[in-house]
Amino acid sequence: MSARERLLKRLRQAFLDHGYDQISMSALAELCGLTRRALYHHFSNKEEAFRFVLRFDNETAIRQGVAAGRVLIEKGATPVDILTEIMDVRYGENRRRLAASPHALEINDQAFRRARDLMIEAAVVFQSQLAEILAELDASGVIRLGSRVGPEALAQLLCDGARGSNQALPPIPLEQLRPRYAAVIEAILFGSVAKG
Numbered sequence: 390m391s392a393r394e395r396l397l398k399r400l401r402q403a404f405l406d407h408g409y410d411q412i413s414m415s416a417l418a419e420l421c422g423l424t425r426r427a428l429y430h431h432f433s434n435k436e437e438a439f440r441f442v443l444r445f446d447n448e449t450a451i452r453q454g455v456a457a458g459r460v461l462i463e464k465g466a467t468p469v470d471i472l473t474e475i476m477d478v479r480y481g482e483n484r485r486r487l488a489a490s491p492h493a494l495e496i497n498d499q500a501f502r503r504a505r506d507l508m509i510e511a512a513v514v515f516q517s518q519l520a521e522i523l524a525e526l527d528a529s530g531v532i533r534l535g536s537r538v539g540p541e542a543l544a545q546l547l548c549d550g551a552r553g554s555n556q557a558l559p560p561i562p563l564e565q566l567r568p569r570y571a572a573v574i575e576a577i578l579f580g581s582v583a584k585g
Contacts, residue, residue: 396421396431401442408492409439409499436503443504446483447511454479455518462522468532468578473571475522476551479515481566484555488563512548520544532578546577 390398403412403420412420414435418428432438458475466474487493500508523540526532534540550573554561561569575581 396423397442397445400438401446404439404442404496405486405490405492408490408495409435409503410495414438439499440504440507443500444507444511447507450479450483451511451515451518453482454515455522458522462526462531468526469571469575471522471526472547472574472578473567475519476547476570476574477567480551480555481570484566485563516541516544516548519547543577547574550574550577 399421400417403417407416407420412435414428415425417435417438418425421428428438432441454475454477457478458471461471461474487496490496520540520543523532523534523543527534527540534543538546551570554566554569554573557569
């Protein structure tokens with residue numbers, strides 16, 4: 390594990406354990422095993438450190454989600470299984486990690502307030518990569534896209550469904566999150582009501 394990855398892991402855990410509002414740069418430095426000066430060498434303030442964790446975690450989740458989906462494509466899995474795996478790795482892993490924190494609501498709120506631009510950027514990147522996968526699945530005959538919804542629009546719908554599952558009220562129990570992604574994906578791909 391590189392020094393950067395160790396720092397990231399310690400920063401993430403510090404925010405999960407102590408939240409955003411109540412932790413100082415001094416406390417962050419101590420929890421990361423650094424002097425305050427060394428931490429300031431990496432980040433000019435707490436928000437920058439927080440944004441670093443969010444950016445890294447989003448980039449990692451996107452990369453791992455897409456890779457997990459590609460493994461299932463190679464194995465000939467069903468479209469629902471492929472897309473469920475992608476969404477579970479991309480969105481579910483973070484939800485499970487965050488749910489273990491007593492500061493989950495605060496961290497989520499701070500992420501949207503302090504790093505909305507990063508979250509939008511990650512959404513755009515992920516949806517673009519998902520659209521590429523959908524286009525490949527269509528070209529190979531694994532799915533057949535209708536004339537009204539192209540790969541970009543379908544990627545947006547699928548991501549909206551997964552993110553909505555993460556924000557559902559009442560919250561979806563963690564052990565039911567993956568099946569919920571599958572149900573949402575199946576409903577989006579195949580519909581859920583008979584046409585009358």
